[in-house]
Amino acid sequence: xxxxxxxxxxxxxxxxxxxxxxxxxxxxxxxxxxxxxxxxxxxxxxxxxxxxxxxxxxxxxxxxxxxxxxxxxxxxxxxxxxxxxxxxxxxxxxxxxxxxxxxxxxxxxxxxx
Amino acid sequence: xxxxxxxxxxxxxxxxxxxxxxxxxxxxxxxxxxxxxxxxxxxxxxxxxxxxxxxxxxxxxxxxxxxxxxxxxxxxxxxxxxxxxxxxxxxxxxxxxxxxxxxxxxxxxxxxx
Numbered sequence: 001x002x003x004x005x006x007x008x009x010x011x012x013x014x015x016x017x018x019x020x021x022x023x024x025x026x027x028x029x030x031x032x033x034x035x036x037x038x039x040x041x042x043x044x045x046x047x048x049x050x051x052x053x054x055x056x057x058x059x060x061x062x063x064x065x066x067x068x069x070x071x072x073x074x075x076x077x078x079x080x081x082x083x084x085x086x087x088x089x090x091x092x093x094x095x096x097x098x099x100x101x102x103x104x105x106x107x108x109x110x111x112x113x
Numbered sequence: 114x115x116x117x118x119x120x121x122x123x124x125x126x127x128x129x130x131x132x133x134x135x136x137x138x139x140x141x142x143x144x145x146x147x148x149x150x151x152x153x154x155x156x157x158x159x160x161x162x163x164x165x166x167x168x169x170x171x172x173x174x175x176x177x178x179x180x181x182x183x184x185x186x187x188x189x190x191x192x193x194x195x196x197x198x199x200x201x202x203x204x205x206x207x208x209x210x211x212x213x214x215x216x217x218x219x220x221x222x223x224x225x226x
Contacts (some may be wrong), residue, residue: 004156031212041198043157045213056211090156097212100147104156 003027004105006091012111013081021076021108023091031055032074033092033102034066043090049059050097078110086112117201122221126193133190133220135201138182143205146177148186149214150197157200157216160186191224198222 004025013019025032034046048056052068063079077084091105118136127132137146148160161168161175163184168175174187188195200219 033212035214042218043151043200043216045215048212050212056213058213092156094212099158099212100145100162102157102212102214104158107154107156 002093002106003024004103006089006105006108008108009106010109010111012113014113015081015083017081018077018079019081019110020078021089021091021110023076023105025072025091025093025103025105027093027095027103028072029093029095029099029103030071030105031094031097031099032068033094034074034076034110035090035092035104037088037090037107039087046089047074048077048097055097081110081112083112086110117203117217119199119201119217121218122223124223124225125191127189127193127224127226128190131186131191131195131222131224133186133188133199133201133222134183135186136183137201137203140181141205142148145205146175146184147202147204148173148175148180148203149200149216149217150195151200152194152196152197159171160199191222192226193224196222196224214226 031050033048038041047066049068065077088107092102094102149157151157162206163175177184198219
């Protein structure tokens with residue numbers, strides 16, 4: 001069983017389009033995150049949610065809108081995609097906000113053309 | 114959070130111990146040392162963490178110097194599957210920072226036959 005899953009694994013789209021990436025965790029965790037890894041492999045936090053409540057929005061453009069319908073899901077919707085949004089997006093979860101270990105999903109490679 | 118300095122790359126022979134150093138000279142008394150790794154095309158994976166004392170688990174050992182300004186991650190018997198980028202992260206308790214992990218450039222470890 002996959003602990004943290006993301007769909008799709010690959011996403012190729014054109015500038016200006018709107019797309020969503022879905023994330024689900026079956027670990028019963030309270031906290032979920034989105035990270036972005038750019039072309040230089042630099043990995044950076046975007047958002048964290050705890051019990052469906054937004055905790056961190058790390059100066060991410062408002063074209064990015066996370067949505068947590070329940071504790072097991074944290075989806076990422078991106079409006080008006082730009083070339084600079086091309087990256088690998090990782091979802092992660094942890095037992096609580098204070099947990100030491102985060103479990104990461106396999107990533108979604110987004111390519112904007 | 115304190116900054117960390119790691120060598121950009123290291124090689125290790127299969128079956129030998131891999132010792133990955135990390136400098137964190139500005140670490141504060143309440144900051145922990147975490148290690149994660151990222152195998153190619155996968156999400157990061159938690160390895161180990163510690164505050165002052167040396168720690169060991171089934172994956173690795175963490176040696177923290179007495180002044181806490183540096184640490185070493187030890188993989189006792191490296192295998193080819195240990196080839197990955199290893200990240201050393203120092204931070205206060207997770208809940209204080211909204212749970213976020215701040216990744217640096219890491220060390221790319223290549224385990225060779």
